[in-house]
Amino acid sequence: MADEKKEFNKTIDPSTFELLAIAEAEGISTIFDRAAALKACPIGSSGACCKVCSMGPCRLTGKNEVGLCGATRATVAARNYARDVAAGAAAHSDHGRDMAMTLLAACEGHAPDYKIKDVPKLMVVAKLLDVETEGKETIEIGRDVALAALDNFSSTKKECDYVRRAPAKRAEVWRNIGITPRGVDREIVEVLHRTHMGVDQDAEHIMNHAMRCSLGDGWGGSMLGTDISDILFGTPGPVSARSDFGVLSEDEVNVVIHGHEPTLSMMIVEAAGDPEILEYAKSKGAKGINLAGMCCTANEILMREGVPLLGNFLSQELSIVTGAVEAMVVDIQCIMQGLVAVAQNYHTEIISTSPKAKITGSTYMEFDEHHALEQAKAILRKAIDNYPNRKKTHIPNYVNNLVAGFSHEYINYMLGGSFRQSVRPLIDNIANGRIRGAAGVVGCNNARLTHDDNQTKIVMEMIKNDIIVVTTGCNAIADAKWGLLSPEVMDMCGPGLKEICQTIGIPPVLHMGSCVDNSRILTLVGQVATEGGLGEDVCDAPTVGFAPEWMSEKAISIGTYVVASGVTTWMIGPNPYGNSPEVVELMDKGFREKVGASLYFEPDVDKAIADAIAHIDAKRAELKLEPYDPKKYAKSDTYYPTDYTTPEVFDENRYSRSGT
Numbered sequence: 001m002a003d004e005k006k007e008f009n010k011t012i013d014p015s016t017f018e019l020l021a022i023a024e025a026e027g028i029s030t031i032f033d034r035a036a037a038l039k040a041c042p043i044g045s046s047g048a049c050c051k052v053c054s055m056g057p058c059r060l061t062g063k064n065e066v067g068l069c070g071a072t073r074a075t076v077a078a079r080n081y082a083r084d085v086a087a088g089a090a091a092h093s094d095h096g097r098d099m100a101m102t103l104l105a106a107c108e109g110h111a112p113d114y115k116i117k118d119v120p121k122l123m124v125v126a127k128l129l130d131v132e133t134e135g136k137e138t139i140e141i142g143r144d145v146a147l148a149a150l151d152n153f154s155s156t157k158k159e160c161d162y163v164r165r166a167p168a169k170r171a172e173v174w175r176n177i178g179i180t181p182r183g184v185d186r187e188i189v190e191v192l193h194r195t196h197m198g199v200d201q202d203a204e205h206i207m208n209h210a211m212r213c214s215l216g217d218g219w220g221g222s223m224l225g226t227d228i229s230d231i232l233f234g235t236p237g238p239v240s241a242r243s244d245f246g247v248l249s250e251d252e253v254n255v256v257i258h259g260h261e262p263t264l265s266m267m268i269v270e271a272a273g274d275p276e277i278l279e280y281a282k283s284k285g286a287k288g289i290n291l292a293g294m295c296c297t298a299n300e301i302l303m304r305e306g307v308p309l310l311g312n313f314l315s316q317e318l319s320i321v322t323g324a325v326e327a328m329v330v331d332i333q334c335i336m337q338g339l340v341a342v343a344q345n346y347h348t349e350i351i352s353t354s355p356k357a358k359i360t361g362s363t364y365m366e367f368d369e370h371h372a373l374e375q376a377k378a379i380l381r382k383a384i385d386n387y388p389n390r391k392k393t394h395i396p397n398y399v400n401n402l403v404a405g406f407s408h409e410y411i412n413y414m415l416g417g418s419f420r421q422s423v424r425p426l427i428d429n430i431a432n433g434r435i436r437g438a439a440g441v442v443g444c445n446n447a448r449l450t451h452d453d454n455q456t457k458i459v460m461e462m463i464k465n466d467i468i469v470v471t472t473g474c475n476a477i478a479d480a481k482w483g484l485l486s487p488e489v490m491d492m493c494g495p496g497l498k499e500i501c502q503t504i505g506i507p508p509v510l511h512m513g514s515c516v517d518n519s520r521i522l523t524l525v526g527q528v529a530t531e532g533g534l535g536e537d538v539c540d541a542p543t544v545g546f547a548p549e550w551m552s553e554k555a556i557s558i559g560t561y562v563v564a565s566g567v568t569t570w571m572i573g574p575n576p577y578g579n580s581p582e583v584v585e586l587m588d589k590g591f592r593e594k595v596g597a598s599l600y601f602e603p604d605v606d607k608a609i610a611d612a613i614a615h616i617d618a619k620r621a622e623l624k625l626e627p628y629d630p631k632k633y634a635k636s637d638t639y640y641p642t643d644y645t646t647p648e649v650f651d652e653n654r655y656s657r658s659g660t
């Protein structure tokens, strides 16, 4: 019994649960086992370890208040925090830069397989980047936009161009405290310099710069990454698709695309439609090619092409355990090193593609944008060649339907129609109390937490309380698998939100894309503030952010730029900088005084939910909006009863989830 309970606590996801049992029976070690066997270091996990010089590492625990050089707990925790932000910002922004490089190569004729797909978006971005468009061919504008974007990464200007996209009041807040982002490269370098031994020693000062660096990511590198992806591959609009392990096929070549950059994944989608490739698959006995997405690349190809979602971060090793995956094609970020070891027990080929990410034991097929389609086809041929090697398969029989593709452009169109695109109906219905507020729920899985439990719990609790949700990343995939992106989810909503969703035809949980696309959320909250009606700045509105199962440095950068943009955010789990009460206080009160929002690390998810709802109500009261009263609106007889106590035994019918 005790073991059963331990097993269940690893996940709430029936298909993950099923595959874990198979992995165990077959003696395959996964991250779930390693999490049980390897405890986290208590010193590092609270930000108490300083290893910026070789006299240490200094462990500031017990009676040790300072390190050898005299660095205090606060300085050390703040430095650790700033370095996490810098690493996360670097990952997002280097991805963004690659998108600009691809656009440049396409417009200069070096990457013939890429085209400008969304000309209206190109024009919008050109204007934002001060690129002259009069009398120029589209391709010339594309080239100049790419160059202007590249210039923004290493800009010597005082402010990066997209600061003008922020509401005027917000930009003023940043200027007043000196955290307006310049080129993100410069902000990252400055974090590394300031946190070098013996430079910046004041925790608050270090943390201010951490905010500046994160803003260079959110309003710089990431936002450019999203915009240029839209220019090259199209701005997403609603798309229906399927999710979960049941999307794998018994009689087609299954290719899992895992990682982040759409340059690779979109080309593989195109190559998979090539009749010659299809014929090749048939020549090897398969009925066709079946693509499925993993992690944030999944969100990129779902949003634009409706490619099914296989799973989120913690599902990656288990997808190989199905025995049904001929190739897992990976590029960068969130790719577990354990994949190759798992794949050695099956026929799955791990194909790495990025010159930035050499993965020992994988088959390396460098993806080069100059010959993109040819290389995508070569990758697929390799997968097809592997099909005859498939042996026994275990494909869990779970599929859920979903609707995704909610770019901020589409949300504007959906709310305002084609003549007057606007977020006004959203603002009005928050103001009149039918919608209580809005929550952004984003980010990773974490093997120290029950897989997908916090993700789905927070989203369900929000919509039940009439709080509309925008989601990205691994949270969006958890939601999809749990049926929370399907139309039926309306029945879980509180009465006011349900009424609005039915009237406007808007789902209560809006999938806005990958982690880089959190910049779409920034644009949306910026528009709400600029339009007026919920205060004049982002921090005035009744909005909150959550990272329910965060684990990566990218999540720290995201959490920080969301807070610095004015949205109070809860990261669920222990505070990785909690060794310094001063740093914790600076993230709470200090950030609130400076940028009007706080950053909380909260291990108790129920407390975080309660605090976030109280925060929304407090913001409503400050704005003197109608008090939220669900009884005033339509009666909801399908009000969803929730019991979130983790059951003793695995119960696949715990929520509304329907297996097929």
Ligand code: NFS
Residues within 6 Å of the ligand: 295, 296, 312, 313, 333, 334, 442, 443, 444, 445, 472, 473, 474, 475, 514, 515, 551, 552, 554, 555
């Ligand atoms: Ni973002 Fe976390 Fe990775 Fe995507 Fe998932 S783990 S920070 S959500 S896939 S980037």
